[in-house]
Amino acid sequence: MRRISLGTALIFAGLLAFIVAAIGADVFASNDPLRQSLLLRLRPPGTATATAYFPLGTDDLGRDLLARILYGARASLMVAALSVSVSLLVGVTLGLMAGWFGGWVSIVAMRAVDTMLSIPAILLAVLTVAVLGPGFFNLVLVLGLTRWPRYTRVAYAQTLQVAALPYVRAAEMAGCGPGRILLRHVLPNIAGPLMVVATSEFGLMILFEASLSFLGLGIQPPYPSWGSIMSAGRQYVVRAWWLTAFPGACLFGVVLCVNLFGDWLRDRVDPRSQGR
Amino acid sequence: MIALSVRDLSLAIGRTNIVDAISFDVAPGEVLALVGESGCGKSVTAQAIMRLLPAAIRQTGGEITLGATSLSNLPARAMRDLRGRQIAMIFQEPQSALDPLATVGNQIAEALRQPLAKVRAEVRQMLVEVGISDPDRRIDQHPFELSGGMCQRVMIAIALIARPAVLIADEPTTALDVTIQAQILALLRRLAAERQTAVVLITHDMGVVADIADRVAVMYAGRVAETGPTAAVFATPAHPYTALLLASIPRLSDVPKSALAVIDGQVPQPADYGAGCRFAGRCPRADRRCVAETPALRPVADGRLVACFHPVGG
Ligand SMILES: Nc1ncnc2c1ncn2[C@@H]1O[C@H](COP(=O)(O)OP(=O)(O)OP(=O)(O)O)[C@@H](O)[C@H]1O
Ligand SMILES: [Mg+2]
Numbered sequence: 001m002r003r004i005s006l007g008t009a010l011i012f013a014g015l016l017a018f019i020v021a022a023i024g025a026d027v028f029a030s031n032d033p034l035r036q037s038l039l040l041r042l043r044p045p046g047t048a049t050a051t052a053y054f055p056l057g058t059d060d061l062g063r064d065l066l067a068r069i070l071y072g073a074r075a076s077l078m079v080a081a082l083s084v085s086v087s088l089l090v091g092v093t094l095g096l097m098a099g100w101f102g103g104w105v106s107i108v109a110m111r112a113v114d115t116m117l118s119i120p121a122i123l124l125a126v127l128t129v130a131v132l133g134p135g136f137f138n139l140v141l142v143l144g145l146t147r148w149p150r151y152t153r154v155a156y157a158q159t160l161q162v163a164a165l166p167y168v169r170a171a172e173m174a175g176c177g178p179g180r181i182l183l184r185h186v187l188p189n190i191a192g193p194l195m196v197v198a199t200s201e202f203g204l205m206i207l208f209e210a211s212l213s214f215l216g217l218g219i220q221p222p223y224p225s226w227g228s229i230m231s232a233g234r235q236y237v238v239r240a241w242w243l244t245a246f247p248g249a250c251l252f253g254v255v256l257c258v259n260l261f262g263d264w265l266r267d268r269v270d271p272r273s274q275g276r
Numbered sequence: 277m278i279a280l281s282v283r284d285l286s287l288a289i290g291r292t293n294i295v296d297a298i299s300f301d302v303a304p305g306e307v308l309a310l311v312g313e314s315g316c317g318k319s320v321t322a323q324a325i326m327r328l329l330p331a332a333i334r335q336t337g338g339e340i341t342l343g344a345t346s347l348s349n350l351p352a353r354a355m356r357d358l359r360g361r362q363i364a365m366i367f368q369e370p371q372s373a374l375d376p377l378a379t380v381g382n383q384i385a386e387a388l389r390q391p392l393a394k395v396r397a398e399v400r401q402m403l404v405e406v407g408i409s410d411p412d413r414r415i416d417q418h419p420f421e422l423s424g425g426m427c428q429r430v431m432i433a434i435a436l437i438a439r440p441a442v443l444i445a446d447e448p449t450t451a452l453d454v455t456i457q458a459q460i461l462a463l464l465r466r467l468a469a470e471r472q473t474a475v476v477l478i479t480h481d482m483g484v485v486a487d488i489a490d491r492v493a494v495m496y497a498g499r500v501a502e503t504g505p506t507a508a509v510f511a512t513p514a515h516p517y518t519a520l521l522l523a524s525i526p527r528l529s530d531v532p533k534s535a536l537a538v539i540d541g542q543v544p545q546p547a548d549y550g551a552g553c554r555f556a557g558r559c560p561r562a563d564r565r566c567v568a569e570t571p572a573l574r575p576v577a578d579g580r581l582v583a584c585f586h587p588v589g590g
Pocket of ligand 2: 318319320446
């Protein structure tokens with residue numbers, strides 16, 4: 001086994017903490033994230049009452065901030081994971097087909113990629129949500145269906161390379177059809193670079209979800225999202241710093257870990273940067 | 277009976293003719309060697325038979341028949357079903373012809389279009405037949421865990437497990453070292469005989485031809501120069517090119533005495549193929565007719581065909 005450095009271990013720990021917190025939100029949160037209490041508005045971290053403890057304080061409606069951040073992590077993870085899956089599926093399918101069939105298939109696919117990449121992604125997302133209406137499902141759909149071009153580019157270039165390799169020719173000679181060759185022989189061999197893209201997109205999706213929710217176009221109140229918590233906390237930055245500081249720090253930490261993980265993955269996948 | 281018949285196959289890149297009306301037949305259980313210098317069109321002929329030519333190359337004429345099926349007008353789908361089942365192919369670089377991420381067992385099972393779990397016993401038996409020791413371990417290994425010779429054995433297993441009628445082996449031993457070469461050739465020879473597979477063995481090594489081929493077709497610059505039973509061709513080559521080719525093989529007994537015979541001149545490039553015999557420029561027996569007219573294949577002694585106006589000894 002290869003030794004893992006301390007830095008790498010920290011990255012893994014950060015990601016693991018995020019995932020565990022998101023999945024086990026109901027276990028770790030001692031209070032209901034939706035329960036309001038007007039008597040307990042904007043209490044600082046560490047507030048305790050006879051019946052409840054608020055380690056990160058409360059928000060402007062007296063809801064437990066820790067609980068809201070944990071459930072917000074769940075929203076982040078779900079939106080990011082689902083939208084990355086949707087765009088991965090769309091993008092990779094297009095890229096594989098463009099790379100394998102070439103001709104007009106590749107012309108259409110690659111022009112579509114160029115077109116999509118020339119529109120600012122966040123603008124496109126804002127416009128689409130404005131038309132379709134906000135909400136969890138639309139958010140996933142919008143992010144998923146606007147973020148596929150990078151996968152298509154990578155899958156296309158990689159498929160072109162792999163399709164020329166002798167073992168793909170051999171599979172053809174053995175009578176495999178295009179579907180089988182692409183799924184069984186090409187896809188596994190280009191999965192590394194695709195995972196690198198997916199990881200960096202995953203970080204971006206977390207940021208997009210937070211941004212759109214901050215703008216009121218994502219997860220809708222009363223359900224928590226890091227973006228909407230910060231958006232609500234914006235008016236109280238001076239009086240109640242914890243409302244923006246904690247979700248902001250979580251967002252920063254998670255996205256940083258995801259990106260560092262992406263770099264680590266790239267170094268392992270890309271033979272040119274190996275042995276360093 | 278004929279397993280594979282190629283009639284007047286012609287291939288071209290744009291206007292440039294690279295293979296010109298070549299014909300040969302292979303019977304079940306027979307090994308036909310297709311020999312010739314680099315670039316004479318052996319591999320493209322094989323690709324044309326499989327109907328998997330590179331995009332740049334077109335078939336401009338000819339007919340390929342597998343058993344009773346004509347391949348030329350077969351729908352793409354039906355052709356795909358034949359590949360691997362009726363007609364299989366193995367290549368020069370065994371290690372890169374195997375998917376690095378798939379296990380040996382999975383790749384062999386794929387030739388049967390079945391999941392490995394269902395055909396494991398059969399796959400294991402095939403590994404035994406191609407001479408892989410410890411098949412129970414090897415079946416779940418990846419290509420990088422095998423040597424080049426073992427990879428070629430796996431390729432042979434993939435090619436033969438569905439019991440195809442025809443096997444095309446494109447320089448299957450060129451990348452292997454000499455002792456392994458002999459083993460692989462012996463294995464091919466034995467399996468072909470046992471299973472009555474017709475083998476087209478592509479090579480540029482006359483030594484390999486002498487070892488395992490029943491018949492040989494000597495190609496020169498996109499045409500068949502001479503074809504016939506190996507023993508007869510080696511004993512009394514009729515085409516001057518074949519004669520020079522055989523004379524250029526070093527024999528153990530000559531090494532200290534004589535320098536190696538080398539054929540003077542260069543093989544013409546496809547773009548320079550003119551009218552007339554393509555070997556005329558290098559042929560000691562060529563005359564004016566050879567430069568002007570293309571010699572057709574015609575019968576000479578011992579069941580041979582030769583494309584020459586002035587065959588050796590005739
Ligand atoms: N993919 C391709 N695109 C264009 N031309 C090709 C392609 N493959 C082969 N050719 C050309 O076709 C001709 C015959 O090549 P082929 O590969 O069949 O030779 P070969 O007899 O197999 O030689 P070798 O012994 O080196 O394998 C050559 O002139 C070659 O340049
Ligand atoms: Mg070749």
